Amino acid sequence: MIVPHVQGTGSFLPGEPISNDDLMQLFGRAIKPLCAAIGVQRRYWAADPRRGWQATGVNNSTMAARAASLAIADAGLSPADVDLLVMVTATPDYPFPATVTLVQEELGIAECVALEFRAACAGVAQALAVAELFIRSGRARTALVIGSEVSSSLIDFRTSGTPPDDVLLSAVMFGDGAGALLLAGREASQPADGIFTTVLNSVGAGRAPGFQCRLGGSRHPYARVHEVPDRSNIVHDFRQILTLGPQLVLRAFHDLQRATALSPLDFDVIVPPQANPALTRSTMASQGLDDTRVFYNVHRVGNTSSASLLIALDELNRTGRLAPGHRVALLAAEASKWLYGAAALTWTRARAASAAA
Amino acid sequence: MEQSASTEIYERVAAIVARRLNIAPDAIGRDTRIVDELGAESLDVISILGQIEAEFEVEVPAERLAHLQTVHDITEALVEQRIHGSDAMKQGGVQA
Numbered sequence: 055m056i057v058p059h060v061q062g063t064g065s066f067l068p069g070e071p072i073s074n075d076d077l078m079q080l081f082g083r084a085i086k087p088l089c090a091a092i093g094v095q096r097r098y099w100a101a102d103p104r105r106g107w108q109a110t111g112v113n114n115s116t117m118a119a120r121a122a123s124l125a126i127a128d129a130g131l132s133p134a135d136v137d138l139l140v141m142v143t144a145t146p147d148y149p150f151p152a153t154v155t156l157v158q159e160e161l162g163i164a165e166c167v168a169l170e171f172r173a174a175c176a177g178v179a180q181a182l183a184v185a186e187l188f189i190r191s192g193r194a195r196t197a198l199v200i201g202s203e204v205s206s207s208l209i210d211f212r213t214s215g216t217p218p219d220d221v222l223l224s225a226v227m228f229g230d231g232a233g234a235l236l237l238a239g240r241e242a243s244q245p246a247d248g249i250f251t252t253v254l255n256s257v258g259a260g261r262a263p264g265f266q267c268r269l270g271g272s273r274h275p276y277a278r279v280h281e282v283p284d285r286s287n288i289v290h291d292f293r294q295i296l297t298l299g300p301q302l303v304l305r306a307f308h309d310l311q312r313a314t315a316l317s318p319l320d321f322d323v324i325v326p327p328q329a330n331p332a333l334t335r336s337t338m339a340s341q342g343l344d345d346t347r348v349f350y351n352v353h354r355v356g357n358t359s360s361a362s363l364l365i366a367l368d369e370l371n372r373t374g375r376l377a378p379g380h381r382v383a384l385l386a387a388e389a390s391k392w393l394y395g396a397a398a399l400t401w402t403r404a405r406a407a408s409a410a411a
Numbered sequence: 412m413e414q415s416a417s418t419e420i421y422e423r424v425a426a427i428v429a430r431r432l433n434i435a436p437d438a439i440g441r442d443t444r445i446v447d448e449l450g451a452e453s454l455d456v457i458s459i460l461g462q463i464e465a466e467f468e469v470e471v472p473a474e475r476l477a478h479l480q481t482v483h484d485i486t487e488a489l490v491e492q493r494i495h496g497s498d499a500m501k502q503g504g505v506q507a
Contacts, residue, residue: 084462
């Protein structure tokens with residue numbers, strides 16, 4: 055049986071890190087307790103607020119292509135070897151053409167299957183599930199899974215006076231970045247080899263969005279934004295996120311355990327949603343799981359949404375924390391309209407020789 | 412600390428709480444509990460705390476938060492910091 059194996063990883067973060075002190079310069083000292091409550095210490099944005107919001111010369115597709123190139127190189131392959139590009143983003147370069155086609159162009163891939171999913175934090179599970187099916191069915195030998203986000207582009211940071219909570223929350227929590235995995239199909243050498251299980255679920259029917267980007271779609275197109283009475287673009291329902299967010303993460307983990315017949319301690323490394331460090335850490339602690347088994351880098355890079363699990367996995371790979379035989383659980387959950395997903399994999403790459411990040 | 416200074420702090424804190432919760436300052440009694448009675452949510456509490464820290468140039472340690480339930484509690488904590496930590500307070504780093 056052919057199963058997908060992770061053969062390479064890559065990631066890219068734009069510009070220089072933006073610290074909480076930088077945010078206090080921008081928004082005032084009053085946001086200090088918010089920074090402490092969320093727990094993100096630094097993030098990266100594609101436009102630099104310290105230099106008049108100058109663009110750093112990167113956008114979603116260029117970041118995605120950089121991460122993808124690194125993953126291809128890490129796998130020892132070339133772009134022409136990629137059969138399937140499957141990308142997920144909530145912040146595409148344009149409504150269309152799909153950003154994945156621009157990434158394909160940037161990578162110099164003349165022909166391939168190119169799919170793009172519109173999702174945020176849960177999207178990587180969707181992309182992995184589809185890549186898994188393509189490889190298992192023999193429709194692709196290799197798949198490049200990419201998550202890339204420029205969440206900073208959604209937020210109007212230049213409002214006068216004290217910005218509303220939604221802007222501050224987004225500024226404190228979100229970072230921009232891209233991550234990629236190169237999956238290659240190989241004969242399974244053991245029952246649970248490579249990516250052996252993916253689960254997906256959408257449970258938000260009848261429930262208000264926990265997180266929403268309201269403007270710029272066809273309901274409120276940019277040309278008629280001035281007609282919208284409340285022009286807040288990003289809306290967080292923080293109360294719902296605090297109560298339902300942890301439940302969603304646990305459902306993802308429980309579904310994965312049920313599908314794999316594994317218990318939490320059977321996983322050597324668990325990568326939970328890299329959304330809100332304080333909330334996720336307390337959620338995992340409620341299951342008796344501490345940082346010896348659970349991996350976070352969200353406090354160092356911010357919540358990079360669909361890219362976050364891929365950026366985390368790249369760091370795990372490049373720092374040599376993963377060894378052949380390690381069981382890894384990737385947990386994805388998204389408050390937008392309450393989606394979750396997860397993947398279980400057995401790491402089959404040799405441990406990275408260098409401990410350089 | 413003079414009574415008038417304490418009253419002034421009380422009024423400034425009440426104004427911050429009232430502005431955040433969109434209520435009249437005189438709707439807040441001395442012992443009105445901000446979360447339990449006024450319905451402040453966690454994000455409100457974080458915002459109120461941020462406004463207080465910025466306006467009074469102090470830092471409220473996390474372990475004290477649970478004991479600061481009313482405007483009166485907050486006022487007392489600020490008065491205490493002014494008495495015991497005025498030098499450090501100027502640097503915005505008081506740990507009461």
